[in-house]
Amino acid sequence: MYALGVDVGSVSTNIVLLDNSGNVVEKLYIRTKGRPMEAVRSGLAVLKDKYDDRQIQSVGVTGSGRMITSIQIGADIVKNEITAHAVAAIQADPEVKTVIEIGGQDSKIIIIRDGVVTDFAMNTVCAAGTGSFLDRQAERLEIPIEEFGDHALKAAVPVRIAGRCAVFAESDMIHKQQLGYATCDIIGGLCEALVRNYLSNVAKGKELLPKVLFQGGVAANKGIHRAFENELQLPVHVPPHYDVMGAIGAAILAREKLEREKKKTMFKGFSVSDAEFKSRSFICGGCPNRCEVVCVLENQKAIGYFGDRCGKYNNRSFSPPAAYV
Amino acid sequence: MRITIPHLGNVYLAVKILFDSLGLDYVIPPLNSREALSLGSKYSPEEICLPFKLMVGNYIAGVESGADTVLLVGSCGPCRFGEYPELQIRIMKQLGYDVDFIVLDPVQSIGLNELFKRIRKVGLESGKSALSKIGSVFLAYNAMRLIDEIEASAHAIAGYETNPGEAKNLLSSCKKEVFSCSDPVKAVKILNQYRNRIKTIPADYSKKPLKIAVMGEIYTVIEPFSNLYIEDILMDMGVSTVRRLTPTWWLKDMLLKTINLNSRELLKASNEFLPLYIGGHARECIGEAVLAAKEQMDGAIQIFPMGCMPEIVSKSILPSIAQKKKLPVLSLVVDEMTGEAGYLTRIEAFLDLLERRREHVCTRC
Numbered sequence: 001m002y003a004l005g006v007d008v009g010s011v012s013t014n015i016v017l018l019d020n021s022g023n024v025v026e027k028l029y030i031r032t033k034g035r036p037m038e039a040v041r042s043g044l045a046v047l048k049d050k051y052d053d054r055q056i057q058s059v060g061v062t063g064s065g066r067m068i069t070s071i072q073i074g075a076d077i078v079k080n081e082i083t084a085h086a087v088a089a090i091q092a093d094p095e096v097k098t099v100i101e102i103g104g105q106d107s108k109i110i111i112i113r114d115g116v117v118t119d120f121a122m123n124t125v126c127a128a129g130t131g132s133f134l135d136r137q138a139e140r141l142e143i144p145i146e147e148f149g150d151h152a153l154k155a156a157v158p159v160r161i162a163g164r165c166a167v168f169a170e171s172d173m174i175h176k177q178q179l180g181y182a183t184c185d186i187i188g189g190l191c192e193a194l195v196r197n198y199l200s201n202v203a204k205g206k207e208l209l210p211k212v213l214f215q216g217g218v219a220a221n222k223g224i225h226r227a228f229e230n231e232l233q234l235p236v237h238v239p240p241h242y243d244v245m246g247a248i249g250a251a252i253l254a255r256e257k258l259e260r261e262k263k264k265t266m267f268k269g270f271s272v273s274d275a276e277f278k279s280r281s282f283i284c285g286g287c288p289n290r291c292e293v294v295c296v297l298e299n300q301k302a303i304g305y306f307g308d309r310c311g312k313y314n315n316r317s318f319s320p321p322a323a324y325v
Numbered sequence: 326m327r328i329t330i331p332h333l334g335n336v337y338l339a340v341k342i343l344f345d346s347l348g349l350d351y352v353i354p355p356l357n358s359r360e361a362l363s364l365g366s367k368y369s370p371e372e373i374c375l376p377f378k379l380m381v382g383n384y385i386a387g388v389e390s391g392a393d394t395v396l397l398v399g400s401c402g403p404c405r406f407g408e409y410p411e412l413q414i415r416i417m418k419q420l421g422y423d424v425d426f427i428v429l430d431p432v433q434s435i436g437l438n439e440l441f442k443r444i445r446k447v448g449l450e451s452g453k454s455a456l457s458k459i460g461s462v463f464l465a466y467n468a469m470r471l472i473d474e475i476e477a478s479a480h481a482i483a484g485y486e487t488n489p490g491e492a493k494n495l496l497s498s499c500k501k502e503v504f505s506c507s508d509p510v511k512a513v514k515i516l517n518q519y520r521n522r523i524k525t526i527p528a529d530y531s532k533k534p535l536k537i538a539v540m541g542e543i544y545t546v547i548e549p550f551s552n553l554y555i556e557d558i559l560m561d562m563g564v565s566t567v568r569r570l571t572p573t574w575w576l577k578d579m580l581l582k583t584i585n586l587n588s589r590e591l592l593k594a595s596n597e598f599l600p601l602y603i604g605g606h607a608r609e610c611i612g613e614a615v616l617a618a619k620e621q622m623d624g625a626i627q628i629f630p631m632g633c634m635p636e637i638v639s640k641s642i643l644p645s646i647a648q649k650k651k652l653p654v655l656s657l658v659v660d661e662m663t664g665e666a667g668y669l670t671r672i673e674a675f676l677d678l679l680e681r682r683r684e685h686v687c688t689r690c
Contacts, residue, residue: 064666082674106667116685117678119653122671205644288356309554310497311490 001057004267005251006040006073007081007244008032008065011104011131012217013039014244017047018251022091026050027244036065037072037277037296044073045273053269060084060254062246064105071296071304072277074268077254084249086110086117089213091252092239097209100228100236101245102198102218104131109203123202131217133166137173137190141183148187152223155188162193169193191223195231210234215242275299284308326350326425326450328394329387331380332357334547335472336572338503338512343465346509347451347458354386357550361386366661368416375551375630375660376544377409384417384424394425396447398579401434403604404635432583464509466576471516473571475499478523480556484534484565487527493560495523535624535679538617539568540610542629542636545659546570552628552659553668562676567622569613570606591616598642605635611642618650623679625652626672631660653679 002025003018009032017026028046030039061075062084070078081103089099090112099110107130111119123130138145152158159181162172169190176186212234218224219242228236241248258265278297283290293307305313328351330340337353344351355361357379365382384395395417399410410428417424427443451458479492486492499519506512537559545551546568559566569591581587591612599611610627617625627643629636643654655675657668 064670080670080673080677082670083677114685116681117674118682119647120674120678122667205641288358290358290360309557 002051002055003251003255004056004059005244005247005249005254006043006059006061006063006069006075007084007246007250008036008040008061008063008069009081009104009246010064010106011135012243013043013063013065014247015040015043015047016241016244016247016251017051018248018255022252024241024244024248027241029243032065036068037279040069040072041273041275041277044270048270048273051270053267053271056265056267058251058254058258058265059267060250060252060257062250067306068279068294068296071306072298073272074266075254076263076266077250077257079250079253081246082108082110082120082122083117084246084253085215086112086120086249087252088245088249089215089239090115091248092241092245093211093213093237095211096213098206098212100198100203100212100214101216102130102214102224103216103246106130107198107202107216107218109206109208111206111208119206121202121204121206123198133169134194134218134221137170140170141187143183143187146220149191149220149222149224151184152188152191152221153226154184155223156182157185158188158192159185160193161186161189188223191221191227192231195224195227199231208232208234212236214238215245217243219243272298281307284312286310286312326394326447327352327392328396328447329354329384329390329392330396331383332548332550333544334549334572335476335500336469338472338500339465339469339572341504342468342509342512343461345507345512346461346464347448347453349447349450352387352390352392354383354390357383357548362550362661368420370412372632373412374405374632376548377405377413378661379548379551380409381413381416384413385420385422388417388422388424393423394427396427397429399428399430399434401430404633406605431579461509464513466573468503468509468513468516469576470573471513471520472503473573475516475520475523477568477571478520480560480566480568482523482526482528482565483560484536484563485528485530485532487529489563490561491526492523493557495519495526499523535564535676535683536622537564537566537679538613538622538625539566539628540570540613540617540625541606541627541639541656542610542633543570543575543606545628545630545633547572551630552657553663553665555626555628555657555672558669558672562673564676567617569616570609588612594619598646599639603635603638605633607635607639610636610639611646614643614646614652614654615650618646618652622652623683624675625654626675627654627656629656629658631658631662653682 001020005016007014013030013032015028016024019025028043030043032039059075060077061069062079062081066078085101089096096112101108107123109121110117135145138148143151159176162168173186214236219238275298279294281292281294284293289309291308293305293313295302296304341353361379361382364385365378369378369381401407414426427446432440479496483492502515503512539546556566578587591609594615595608595612599608614625640656647654
């Protein structure tokens, strides 16, 4: 029996399958490209040939696209990414006290004491230092994102870059390039600037104690990793499945929930990868709230709504709050 | 004279009852929505706080529907709210609207004579006798008190109700019914009925829902649109919430301030961490956090608009309260750029934190 976990993020959609002892047996990393349902569909299509519907014991979804995905595939639990990441981190290392998570569009810090989340924070004003910003800079410098970190490690004298804001960081980088600084030094400087920005914005006022876990897509970047270690003066660990921790957390939570409630999964089966999914949105004119309602269509048939505050549409065919518990 | 008012939570219901009872001509602008916000943001200074923008949106909507006078309260106070009326008068004038502003500033700032002069401006419009005018004011005050009470009961019972969603539905139908009633005495009667109905909602008090204090800047905690309907969201999730700052509280606070007897409990509680008045409702926020810990609530959520000076101070004090009094606190900043997804994620994660924390504490003892 397997637990399926899906993390639909802004940049990537990650799907994992956990076996009974919690090991990751399948791990898919798909670019979301702004079409969450398509990404999930193509991911399930890969798994479809290898696994049978009956082998799936539970399904958990997380990430910013969690609502729409839960309607699409039939999820047992819909969880926010902060809780999912925390759960996966605690499973990966029970001694963890601090989790640094940097994904495609947001960065988070989670403080854990005795295996319980005690505090967390998420970036509010600026996306500098997150995956999509680094992606963009790598593209601009014509360096594959995979090698970005190695370049940073080669920096002899990292240049000081203004990292407060994504736009200013970029113009400062261009400025330093024009002055003739080596690319490696600029990349090294950028990594340091982003880490400084993270620590003074997201992690402000938090007590960062070891053991520190660094996860999320950006954890692949060795430059950022080293900059964190230098700045914190602590060893920073990157767990083996750092890039799919959200999905792992969702899978664990779903399995726990179904075992606790002794229920069967609501998974619709791998056949959803053959169905055509569409969504359409409209503004409800029923009251001055003017909610933007999203309707999910499976083969032209409406299977769920969300976005309405009064529950007028929500209650029609299914109720997401059931999975929220 | 056709009067309009800016929105603040359910105040419009009490104001409607007041104006109906006085026999005044008035326009209640449509409830705050994205339209009001985009209209307000377009004509307001970019860096001003969110309430200002929404209020400007309300004025424009009100004036467009025929109002020629705006009635609002001021503070002349040390936070930006003190400058609201002056700036807003200017903006409306620049937009070419011929509109009169009647600003009810506190007595301490403008004196009793001036305040009465301003109130008289409205009062003279009413053809009623002085005695029935006083009766109208009491009727409206009573209505405000009832609405606040109904809302507080709904928020508290949401965690216990046997049929989830009942309290929320009752609350929304109450507002609708009262708003569509143009007989002020009957409207208060309806409120009384709802007060009794909401207390008899079937509830299971053996449940142990999460209890959260909602605190922070007064406008953003009271006006549901500005905080993305956080109290509704929490009701949906079966959380009991307590909010001390209400329009009734504000009114009492304003009146008692003149004799320095306002909100003793909150201010006393805040003394340990913030013994000075720094403007806005920062001291109240600190006091609420301390009281929430004392009352063994599970956590507290602080909400304030981007750039709110007093609340930034309290935000930086809250972590030490959280540590000393063992009360988890989540701070949420709202402005016209606030994304709903990230906002919800934070609230959900906070509730998870509180739940897991509670399980942990319970298993240890």
